[in-house]
Amino acid sequence: MNIILIGTGRMGRLLKECALDAGDAVVGEYGRANIAELAAAPAADVAIDFSGPEALPAVAAYVARTGTPLVSGTTGYTAGEKAAVAALGEHAPVVWSANYSLGVAVLARALRLVTAALRPDFDIEVTETHHNRKKDAPSGTAKLLVEALDPAGELTPVYGREGLCGERRPDEIGIHALRGGTVAGTHSVHFFGPDEELEFTHRATSRRIFVLGALKAARALVREPKGFHSLDDLLFNTNGTH
Ligand SMILES: NC(=O)C1=CN([C@@H]2O[C@H](COP(=O)(O)OP(=O)(O)OC[C@H]3O[C@@H](n4cnc5c(N)ncnc54)[C@H](OP(=O)(O)O)[C@@H]3O)[C@@H](O)[C@H]2O)C=CC1
Numbered sequence: 001m002n003i004i005l006i007g008t009g010r011m012g013r014l015l016k017e018c019a020l021d022a023g024d025a026v027v028g029e030y031g032r033a034n035i036a037e038l039a040a041a042p043a044a045d046v047a048i049d050f051s052g053p054e055a056l057p058a059v060a061a062y063v064a065r066t067g068t069p070l071v072s073g074t075t076g077y078t079a080g081e082k083a084a085v086a087a088l089g090e091h092a093p094v095v096w097s098a099n100y101s102l103g104v105a106v107l108a109r110a111l112r113l114v115t116a117a118l119r120p121d122f123d124i125e126v127t128e129t130h131h132n133r134k135k136d137a138p139s140g141t142a143k144l145l146v147e148a149l150d151p152a153g154e155l156t157p158v159y160g161r162e163g164l165c166g167e168r169r170p171d172e173i174g175i176h177a178l179r180g181g182t183v184a185g186t187h188s189v190h191f192f193g194p195d196e197e198l199e200f201t202h203r204a205t206s207r208r209i210f211v212l213g214a215l216k217a218a219r220a221l222v223r224e225p226k227g228f229h230s231l232d233d234l235l236f237n238t239n240g241t242h
């Protein structure tokens with residue numbers, strides 16, 4: 001594949017290394033310093049975006065102008081920005097996921113079943129741990145897991161607790177962010193019941209897992225028609241297209 005990279009940080013650099021190892025070509029690299037040049041970039045087989053929400057206008061304009069398929073892993077988007085990414089499906093095949101590891105995709109599927117069996121008797125709390133350079137909190141993956149745990153949006157997110165915050169209400173879902181060192185990404189979901197606790201943890205031991213997942217998603221995406229695709233569609237063929 002001929003790849004355009006948006007974001008030349010930790011993920012962008014590793015993506016380039018892994019893409020070249022796999023025999024792909026990186027035909028353009030755009031960071032904050034040269035993002036304006038994306039306005040004149042030609043179409044490519046795929047654009048892969050691991051940057052920040054501020055790059056979205058330039059990325060969206062590029063996809064709309066060239067119809068280049070987009071794999072986006074950027075987190076920290078507002079609801080409006082996420083809708084803008086999804087709307088790019090009018091112009092090209094697009095996939096966005098907060099986490100490109102197979103393990104998290106499977107965990108989200110498993111949690112839908114577990115939560116249906118345990119709610120409302122069990123309290124649910126989510127913790128996420130990341131390196132000290134991460135800019136957004138809670139992580140996109142924590143939000144993805146909360147969507148799986150509470151698909152109807154009935155629970156009230158509580159981000160950390162301090163002071164005399166009172167007893168835990170049954171409709172809360174606690175979400176807690178830890179930051180430090182070089183942790184690639186650890187997510188735990190705790191189900192606390194009367195006299196018992198279930199805990200599910202996904203631990204990425206390197207960000208290579210996200211990079212290889214994004215490249216795999218890109219290879220699947222370029223065969224898809226225009227539209228907004230979920231990672232589930234691409235990994236598990238939930239829409240029956242391949
Ligand atoms: N979906 C997934 O599986 C994963 C998602 N991520 C997400 O990917 C994103 C990047 O992570 P990471 O590589 O660790 O972060 P870094 O901070 O290392 O890199 C971010 C890159 O994006 C660039 N950037 C920021 N704003 C703009 C802008 N307005 N225009 C152009 N480029 C911009 C930065 O440029 P500059 O250096 O000049 O600031 C930098 O090159 C984050 O949102 C992170 O949460 C990370 C891992 C896995």
Ligand SMILES: O=C(O)C1=N[C@H](C(=O)O)C[C@H](O)C1
Nearest residue numbers: 075098134139140141184185
């Ligand atoms: O910024 C990171 O590093 C990561 N970001 C993603 C997120 O916000 O969930 C995915 C992964 O956890 C690493």
